[in-house]
Amino acid sequence: MLNRALALSATALLLGGCELRQAMYDQPKYEAYEASDTFDNGLSARQPVEGTIARGQLRLDSHLYEGKVNGELATTLPLELTEDLLKRGQQRYDIFCSPCHDRTGTGNGMIVKRGLKQPPSFHVMRLREAPIGYFFDVITNGFGAMYSYSSRVPIKDRWAIAAYVRALQFSQNAEFDKLPAEDRRQLP
Amino acid sequence: MPQIFGRSFNWFANVSIVGGIAGASLLLGILLNINRLDYVSHVGMPKDQPVPFSHKHHVAGMGIDCRYCHTTVEESAFAGIPPTETCMSCHSLIWTEAPMLEPVRASFRDEMPLQWTRIHDLPDFVYFKHDIHIAQGIGCQTCHGNVDAMPLMWKAQTLNMEWCLECHRAPQDFIRPREEVFNMNWVPPANQSAAGMELVKKYGVQTSQLTDCSVCHL
Numbered sequence: 001m002l003n004r005a006l007a008l009s010a011t012a013l014l015l016g017g018c019e020l021r022q023a024m025y026d027q028p029k030y031e032a033y034e035a036s037d038t039f040d041n042g043l044s045a046r047q048p049v050e051g052t053i054a055r056g057q058l059r060l061d062s063h064l065y066e067g068k069v070n071g072e073l074a075t076t077l078p079l080e081l082t083e084d085l086l087k088r089g090q091q092r093y094d095i096f097c098s099p100c101h102d103r104t105g106t107g108n109g110m111i112v113k114r115g116l117k118q119p120p121s122f123h124v125m126r127l128r129e130a131p132i133g134y135f136f137d138v139i140t141n142g143f144g145a146m147y148s149y150s151s152r153v154p155i156k157d158r159w160a161i162a163a164y165v166r167a168l169q170f171s172q173n174a175e176f177d178k179l180p181a182e183d184r185r186q187l188p
Numbered sequence: 189m190p191q192i193f194g195r196s197f198n199w200f201a202n203v204s205i206v207g208g209i210a211g212a213s214l215l216l217g218i219l220l221n222i223n224r225l226d227y228v229s230h231v232g233m234p235k236d237q238p239v240p241f242s243h244k245h246h247v248a249g250m251g252i253d254c255r256y257c258h259t260t261v262e263e264s265a266f267a268g269i270p271p272t273e274t275c276m277s278c279h280s281l282i283w284t285e286a287p288m289l290e291p292v293r294a295s296f297r298d299e300m301p302l303q304w305t306r307i308h309d310l311p312d313f314v315y316f317k318h319d320i321h322i323a324q325g326i327g328c329q330t331c332h333g334n335v336d337a338m339p340l341m342w343k344a345q346t347l348n349m350e351w352c353l354e355c356h357r358a359p360q361d362f363i364r365p366r367e368e369v370f371n372m373n374w375v376p377p378a379n380q381s382a383a384g385m386e387l388v389k390k391y392g393v394q395t396s397q398l399t400d401c402s403v404c405h406l
Binding site: 024025026027029031032033035041042043094095096099110111114115116117145146147151152153 | 250251252253255256259265266269271273274276277278280281282300301303311312313
């Protein structure tokens with residue numbers, strides 16, 4: 001009888017211990033993206049109430065946030081053009097754009113080779129003459145087969161990419177006389 | 189009244205002393221080591237997913253950067269699981285009829301998120317942050333293994349505390365240059381410990397605090 005009581009209480013202790021341990025492993029709080037039974041759409045993260053703007057997120061500067069000045073596509077960068085900005089643009093371009101547009105911007109990326117519709121080369125006259133705000137606008141809103149990248153690429157990175165696209169265009173169409181002397185020496 | 193335990197019970201007393209200690213040690217050993225088993229930590233075991241997504245195909249085959257989908261890995265604690273929109277950026281145009289991808293299309297149509305089965309799930313009392321590890325030169329591969337060679341996702345490491353501490357006690361053995369963090373094919377140099385020590389200094393890793401409880405448990 002005593003033995004049975006002992007065995008029972010030992011089991012209860014062990015099980016209780018495991019349960020407590022499990023309760024600490026899975027605490028009653030939401031992890032990122034965890035599903036919730038509380039809300040109809042099953043999301044634990046709530047959307048802001050429609051028509052409200054969070055502090056610090058008022059986007060009045062249409063040049064910076066929409067790529068437009070007085071309703072026209074911007075022809076200038078709203079950020080200072082620095083080497084760091086171009087390097088950031090290159091890195092982000094290689095991550096987000098090169099799968100289709102390829103690293104030089106001719107539109108022969110790996111995904112295109114696997115069957116996605118080929119995008120135009122950045123080096124055609126129409127795109128070389130397009131204002132820089134155009135590239136920002138396409139990244140933000142998508143164009144043709146291309147989806148919007150606004151949820152993936154933050155505002156400043158979009159401008160960095162747009163600036164880098166300009167650099168790519170220049171790289172394919174640079175005039176000999178405008179090259180620095182050391183680059184000129186390397187050319188036949 | 190005769191004695192309850194006769195002389196012949198002496199062997200039992202002797203055996204039970206030795207056996208009791210041995211048995212208790214064995215039990216303790218099992219309890220302490222059970223979490224090290226791959227069977228318990230699920231190392232190397234893929235789990236059922238709504239879509240058999242292949243990192244091997246997308247990373248090694250297509251050359252897509254980790255950050256194309258895991259967009260917040262550099263600036264937030266959570267690396268980010270891509271919304272269905274990211275899948276559909278390509279799959280609205282290629283493999284559009286594949287039955288395998290029907291859950292993806294259904295998710296996009298019905299605006300209901302895909303429900304993936306989590307592979308790497310730390311206990312809720314561990315406050316892991318991706319951003320700081322990325323910024324201090326810890327490669328994806330160090331914890332996630334060669335994801336570019338995984339046709340289905342599995343855990344490459346136990347994620348046990350003793351495993352975390354291996355690196356927190358000696359980050360110089362694991363740290364890599366920041367430019368190589370997303371490179372799945374990086375090979376540590378022969379002088380990793382020395383080169384790593386340079387990086388630890390350069391990146392300002394606070395080695396004196398790395399094993400404080402509060403670093404991970406807040």
